[in-house]
């Protein structure tokens with residue numbers, strides 16, 4: 670069973686953001702698959718790097734739209750993004766230097782973070798953007 674099943678409840682009704690979120694969720698599921706068995710680092714590192722890069726791009730896209738359209742919760746949303754990037758960056762460094770191993774609990778935490786973030790922050794952001802004509 671995939672780690673994170675996409676359904677319409679996770680749509681924020683802004684196409685660019687939904688596309689990015691779906692790709693991020695796909696990468697999380699790829700990482701979960703790569704973990705089954707004793708996957709060597711080469712098998713999952715590329716997906717983890719793409720996940721980190723796409724996360725940064727998704728946050729930049731949202732923050733640009735939120736600022737441009739003066740959405741009300743810019744600071745709280747930005748803080749939530751920055752905290753994620755810091756924690757992910759630390760973990761990425763530990764994985765790169767092989768001080769920790771990629772684990773299912775870590776991927777489950779990532780999936781939980783994204784579920785909560787999309788529902789708590791991105792959905793409100795999407796509703797505001799829709800009012801401003803962004804779809």
Ligand SMILES: [Fe+2]
Nearest residue numbers: 731786790791
């Ligand atoms: Fe966000």
